[in-house]
Amino acid sequence: MEDIEAIAVLQDPVRRRLYEYVAAQDHEVSRNEAAEGAGIQRTLAAFHLDKLVDAGLLETGSRRLSGRSGPGAGRPAKLYRRARAERQFSVPARDYRTAADLLAEVAEAARLDTELQAAARREGRAARAAAGPAGDLAGAKALLAARGYEPRTEGDVLRLVNCPFHVLSERHPALVCGMNLALLEGLIEGTEGLRARMDPRPGLCCVVVERSKNNER
């Protein structure tokens, strides 16, 4: 399916709610859970989940939720997770990714890490000035969500489930993750009691935002 068709599948508000619910979970989601999460009936959820799978926006696996196996264990439940593929569509046609990759390649070769981090920090500060101060962890969460990071609260820590620079960060990790941290530092700094820090884990963004243990700056 072409990107524009896949994206158009999300125009339906129920589907979009289902998609967003599944994408936000830290585990694969059963039909029942997705239905509850989106606040709709199970059969309706099943219909829309399959549309999302057909569009390549979700993927399925199956596992026996009972934990049993063999005869009598029941049919394995269908489980949904967000597909890894990226979809984008621009009118008029634009190709910022190729440009970004070329620029990053050159910046990497010239080791412009420090310069890029300084520019990213300025960008973060400017965005903060425009949005107003984050205030607290919940405010920071909203700010990060608006920038596509998909923050998830774990106690005093916001883990960022999505990297908005994913492809670039895989191709130029040291350069791009350093840029990302500086951007988030600029965005968060000045918010009393919060800090951004690098804490890379497989499958997640490289940065976490957390309550600082004390108020040192």
Place this chain on the structure above:
Amino acid sequence: MTGHHLAQLNVGTFRFPLDDVRMHGFTAMLDSLNEVADNAPGFVWRLVDDGGNDATAIRTSLGDDVLVNMSVWESRDALWDYVYRSGHLDMLRRRAEWFHVPKAPFQVMWWIPAGHIPTVEEAVERLETLRRQGPSPSAFGFRDSYLPQDETPLPTA
């Protein structure tokens, strides 16, 4: 990859002597990063100099101001997750503070039979092969995804 492990070497030309205060940020991280490596999933082996806990005292034909770092992993993904998805990334982010801009490829990887421990000389040779010929199954980088069976065995001497 059953039967094979991935060996890697990376090198860096330091900007100041290791005991210089400007290198402190780097040297202060070494012990904890090495501990993370030692406990990382898929870690097999890393180069350590005599009597030390790291390879900072080892010098090669690459030069007296070149640090080497060498290790063996069960798979490319295990190595990737350590290099770019652990505390090690925080060090990479600051590499420009401590190391000169490399003028040639500075890391190389190659497949070895599981159980083999590569020598530093062997590793430097692989890096020089990569620098001379570009990526191939016998000397490649993270961008290339060669498999163990891609390498034509070298004629036995």
